[in-house]
Structure formats: structure tokens, C-alpha cells
Amino acid sequence: MKKWFSSIGPGTLVTAAFIGPGTVTVCTLAGVKFGYTLLWALTLSVVACIILQEMSARLGIITQNGLSEVLKSQFENKILRSILVAIVISAIFVGNAAYEAGNISGGVLGLSTIVGSPYLVFGNVTINYLSLIIGGVAFALLYIGNYKVLERSLIVLVLCMSIAFVITAIITKPNLSLILHGFVPSLESEKLFTVVGLIGTTVVPYNLFLHASLVKEKWNKPDQLPLARKDTLIAIIVGGIMSMSIIIAGASIQNLEVNSAADLAKSLEPIFGSGAKYVLSLGLFAAGITSAITAPLAAAYVVQGCLGWEGGLRSNKFRSVWMFILLLGVVFSSLGIKSIEIIQFAQVANGLLLPIIAGFLLWVMNSKKILGSYTNSRLQNLVGVLIVLVTIFLGLRSVWKVVINL
Structure with missing residues (x-):
């Protein structure tokens, strides 16, 4: 057993990254609005995630380089290389900054459901102390700069999430025949936006960079x-089970006023008791803090690879990137912006960005010169x-749907 546990790690960090408040929120909304009918879409998303993450891991082990370093090395023309670096850094760096605000806000939602209002008032100044706590924990684990400490901490948090979300789903006593029917594909137009969100929240572009580096x-x-x-296989399947558990829990509440997992937790309480609320809220908090750690870490790896910086987790340049992302997340999560809007925007943006990054990865994975x-x-x-x-198809259709509804 000890040997088996020693062989897991990077895949768990990928799961910790994609099971964030975004996943919890999108899966909650999918369950509340459409019941079990989108379990098939989540299953396909998990399969796609396994395939792409295996490619990313294989690239990292064989080349001993991250995806950004490998991609940069394939462009001899300085102008093209500079354009590629600019696109990758802007997409991942800026995207993760937006993600970080949603991650911390989601963690705050989970904790505030348990402890009450997250705000402290000092005269005319209002401070969200829960954002500071989550940011502080993430800062401490990242600043230590020890991969084993980071890995073990996230494994524990992922296990906590798994237990919390699965227990929540079991508590709701779901209809097994309806669950099985949910794995039969059906795609009506009103479900399209949510399907893109499920893909975007499971197959996260920055995870392809993170995995190759880890x-x-x-x-x-x-x-x-x-x-x-x-x-990779075990970790992502566990993540998929967590996501499905959230959809199943959401399907038990036929209330369209539910806009987040925190709302779901409150809605579960009168039906299934206070225990359900606390379990789901702790899961949401764990989801927030794991992603609050991995998003800045991924951005730092991408920037380091693109700019050719030397040094590891403890180098000053590496630390400066994740510190900046973390700081932005803490600041923006404290401004009172609705986290549901940040999270949904980030998920759909990821769904549109994915084919570009996946296309780059496929191209590299066919180079005998590299592999x-x-x-x-x-x-x-x-x-x-x-x-x-x-x-590409789902992304373009979702954009078209947004345009015609403007």
C-alpha cells in the first residue's frame, strides 16, 4: 500500500486543479436545471481529459521539459516564437488570474455557509477575512517550495473533497434508473451552453501545461x-466521480433559484438535515483552496517555460509569478463581485481556448524528433x-448562441 501511494501525485494535482469552485458551480447548475441528463457529457469530458493529460504527462517524462518549453523550441523564427509566447502567457496568465478570484471566492462561499458572514467591519473599512485565510494557506504551501509537501497536502484535500461530494450524493437518495438514463446522449439547444461549461471545467487548458511540468x-x-x-487514470476518474456526485446532488433540488454550490448546500438542509449542508460546504471549501494553490502554480510554470527562466519552485522569479496571481485573486475576491459570474465566464472561455491548446499538443505529440x-x-x-x-463545434455554437441573444 505504501508503494502504491508513493507512485501517485501529479495526477492528483491535476484533479485538485480542475475540481475547483468552477466545477462545483457548473455541475450544480447542470443538476438543478437538467437533472441527470448531462451525465453523458461529463463522462465524455472525463475520457477526453484522460487522453489529453496522458499525452501531456508522456511529453513531460520523455523530454523532461514542460509543454511551453517544447512548443517554444519548435519555432526557429523569432517573430513567430515571440507571438506564440505572447499568446500562451496572455491566455494562461490572465486566465488564471481570473480563475484565482473565482477559486478564492468559491472557497469563501463554502466556509461562509458554515461560519456565517465573512466580513469584518472596522469603521468605514470592510474586510473579507475568509479570503485572507484562504490566500494565506495557499501562500504558505506554495512558499515552502517543497514538491512533496505540496503533493501530500493536495492529496489529503482531494480525498476530503471525494468523501464530501460522494456522501452528499448518497444522502439525496438518487433514482438509480434515472441516473443510468442520464448516460444516454441527448443534446437539446438549451443544454449546449452547460455542455460547453462541463467540458471547459473538466479539460482545463492550463492543466496540460501543469501536468507536463509536474x-x-x-x-x-x-x-x-x-x-x-x-x-493519471485513477486521479481523473476520481475527479469525474466527484463531478457526477455534484450533478446528482443538484438534481435532487428542483429549484431554479439555486445559483451556486453554496445555495445548493442551503437548499439541502431542510430536506436532508444540517449534516448535508456542512458536508457539501466543506467540499466546496476544499475545492476552492486546492484550485487556489494550483492555478498560480500552473501560471508560474508556464511563464518560467516561455521565458526560459532557470531554477525551481523556490526561485525568486518563479515565486514572483504565483505571488502576483494569488494577490490578484485575494484582492478581486474581496471586492464583492459575484463569484458565479466570474466562474461561469472562466469555464466558457476555457471551453473556447481548449481546441487551440489541444491542437498544439497533438502537433507536438507526433514529432519523432522530440519523442x-x-x-x-x-x-x-x-x-x-x-x-x-x-x-471547436461546441465552442462556435456557444459563441453563436451568445451573439444572437445580445
């Missing part, structure tokens, strides 16, 4: 690929292309 912290030999694949005999198989390429085409 695996080389743990593994450095091609014969360790089976360990990385098992780690030698570890390039994609025909089946992997076929599935990868299908994932990109589906995400």
Missing part, C-alpha cells in the same frame, strides 16, 4: 511511463482529433 518533478525515465499513466518512439499511435491521434473537432 511529472518531471517525480519521474525522469521512460520506463516510468506506466506509473504516470496509472496515476522518438513515444509519439502518438494512430488511435490516440484519431481520438485527439475528434476531441479537438468536438470542442
